[in-house]
Amino acid sequence: MNNDRTNAPINKKRRRVSGISWRLFGMLTLFVVLTLIVIWTFQVALLNRFYESSKLDEFHQTDEQIFAVVDSEEQLRPTVYMRSVKTDSCIRVFRISDGAPIEIADYDTNMNCFIHRADGMELNRLCESVIEKGGSYTRRMSNSIGDSTVIVTIHVAASKGADGNEYVILQESALLPLSATVTTLEHQFGWIMCILIMGALVMALLLSRLICLPMERMSRSARRLAKGEYDANFFGGGYREAEELAEALNYAASELAKTDNLQKELVANISHDLRTPLTMIKGYGEVMRDIPGESTPENMQVIIDETERLTELVNDMLDLSKIRAGTRKPEPEVFDLTEAISAVMLRYEKFTEQQEYSIIFEKTENVSVNADRTMILQVVYNLVNNALNYTGEDKKVLIRQTVSNGKVRVSVTDTGVGIAPEDIPYIWDRYYKVDKVHKRAVVGTGLGLSIVKGILASHGAPYGVESVIDQGSTFWFELDAVYDGDFEEKLT
Ligand code: ADP
Numbered sequence: 001m002n003n004d005r006t007n008a009p010i011n012k013k014r015r016r017v018s019g020i021s022w023r024l025f026g027m028l029t030l031f032v033v034l035t036l037i038v039i040w041t042f043q044v045a046l047l048n049r050f051y052e053s054s055k056l057d058e059f060h061q062t063d064e065q066i067f068a069v070v071d072s073e074e075q076l077r078p079t080v081y082m083r084s085v086k087t088d089s090c091i092r093v094f095r096i097s098d099g100a101p102i103e104i105a106d107y108d109t110n111m112n113c114f115i116h117r118a119d120g121m122e123l124n125r126l127c128e129s130v131i132e133k134g135g136s137y138t139r140r141m142s143n144s145i146g147d148s149t150v151i152v153t154i155h156v157a158a159s160k161g162a163d164g165n166e167y168v169i170l171q172e173s174a175l176l177p178l179s180a181t182v183t184t185l186e187h188q189f190g191w192i193m194c195i196l197i198m199g200a201l202v203m204a205l206l207l208s209r210l211i212c213l214p215m216e217r218m219s220r221s222a223r224r225l226a227k228g229e230y231d232a233n234f235f236g237g238g239y240r241e242a243e244e245l246a247e248a249l250n251y252a253a254s255e256l257a258k259t260d261n262l263q264k265e266l267v268a269n270i271s272h273d274l275r276t277p278l279t280m281i282k283g284y285g286e287v288m289r290d291i292p293g294e295s296t297p298e299n300m301q302v303i304i305d306e307t308e309r310l311t312e313l314v315n316d317m318l319d320l321s322k323i324r325a326g327t328r329k330p331e332p333e334v335f336d337l338t339e340a341i342s343a344v345m346l347r348y349e350k351f352t353e354q355q356e357y358s359i360i361f362e363k364t365e366n367v368s369v370n371a372d373r374t375m376i377l378q379v380v381y382n383l384v385n386n387a388l389n390y391t392g393e394d395k396k397v398l399i400r401q402t403v404s405n406g407k408v409r410v411s412v413t414d415t416g417v418g419i420a421p422e423d424i425p426y427i428w429d430r431y432y433k434v435d436k437v438h439k440r441a442v443v444g445t446g447l448g449l450s451i452v453k454g455i456l457a458s459h460g461a462p463y464g465v466e467s468v469i470d471q472g473s474t475f476w477f478e479l480d481a482v483y484d485g486d487f488e489e490k491l492t
Pocket of ligand 1 (some may be wrong): 216277386387391392414416417418419427446447448449473
């Protein structure tokens with residue numbers, strides 16, 4: 001039954017959300033399709049345009065290189081030859097002399113090219129039109145040789161040489177029919193698409209396994225953890241994110257285990273703490289009811305003392321829960337801390353006299369602070385109570401107030417058992433007790449220091465403890481000292 005309940009919300013979620021493998025597959029397929037569209041656009045749809053523009057670029061480069069050497073006989077022929085072979089085009093170069101073109105260099109890669117077959121008139125017309133317009137032009141035409149027709153581009157360019165003569169270059173290059181290539185490519189694209197989508201499916205399955213396996217393992221461990229099995233171990237899957245998640249979950253599990261132990265200890269301690277005064281109250285009450293003459297003020301005092309202890313325990317629990325929930329916020333006021341501590345000391349007077357304890361308060365001057373008075377005094381009470389509880393045989397407790405650099409430090413020192421260094425980080429935790437055997441002689445709810453921590457943290461005040469085993473401990477905290485000037489400044 002219980003098991004079903006823990007699984008129910010997880011299963012519900014799982015039904016609504018699609019699996020990671022399908023998502024990965026969807027994303028990879030989308031990526032494949034987009035990539036193929038881009039490739040198709042460039043390789044198929046724009047193939048002709050790219051081909052023609054690259055031809056045009058070649059023509060222009062040839063123009064530049066030939067015009068650069070057009071008036072040098074030794075360089076002109078090799079350049080024409082080299083460009084003609086490189087670009088697979090026929091080239092003729094003319095000098096215009098008295099309006100008529102005189103050929104000065106040529107090379108043909110195709111015996112039947114138009115520019116070599118053209119008669120004088122046609123050549124004159126080509127040269128004249130480019131000289132008239134200036135610069136260059138390119139045109140496409142069909143060149144029929146016998147039965148076959150080839151589409152060619154003819155490029156004509158004119159420029160003045162360094163010698164002041166006008167020169168004209170004619171270039172002709174066959175345009176290869178690309179339709180067959182395009183059809184082949186289109187056919188290939190269909191196959192490539194199928195293969196890549198299958199690949200995407202396989203990749204998605206492999207990737208999702210890689211990601212999901214550790215997740216599944218971890219969710220199994222999480223279910224065990226939810227059932228209170230804190231030894232559940234989380235393992236990552238060999239990649240960083242899963243390892244980090246496993247580490248965080250292992251940390252959470254160890255913290256949960258710790259809290260659970262503390263809660264169990266709390267129940268044991270609190271039930272002990274509650275049961276003892278309750279037993280006493282019941283016992284004394286029955287004695288007073290049943291035995292004549294036992295209704296003495298001393299017996300009644302025992303009942304009153306035990307009731308006070310119960311009240312203290314309940315109040316501590318309430319305080320701590322309020323501080324932790326943030327419902328009890330500090331209400332700062334400027335007050336004389338030294339006087340307030342002295343007033344606290346007065347309250348201990350009767351107790352110290354009876355029990356032969358000595359509490360010494362050392363201070364150099366009176367200091368004011370801007371803090372929640374009740375809360376700060378609660379801190380002092382808790383620290384002094386602990387010091388009284390844990391101090392050594394000499395029953396001495398020293399409260400010291402020092403001021404330096406605008407800060408006032410209050411420290412409470414005892415000469416007792418001290419705290420082992422390994423326990424120090426934990427004593428501020430709720431219900432933590434160094435001595436796990438609960439001693440009646442040392443009263444305490446296990447909440448005092450966590451209340452101290454909560455209050456000082458809410459004031460942003462530094463605090464700490466220095467302790468040496470069998471020599472004693474010094475608990476301290478610091479607040480900003482407020483001087484008259486500061487106070488007036490605050491008021492204005
Ligand atoms: P408790 O009510 O048990 O004193 P606290 O939260 O005040 O609870 O203190 C937590 C634990 O820290 C105590 O149980 C004790 O083990 C240790 N501790 C606190 N103050 C002192 C001290 N002055 N000397 C030695 N140990 C101390």
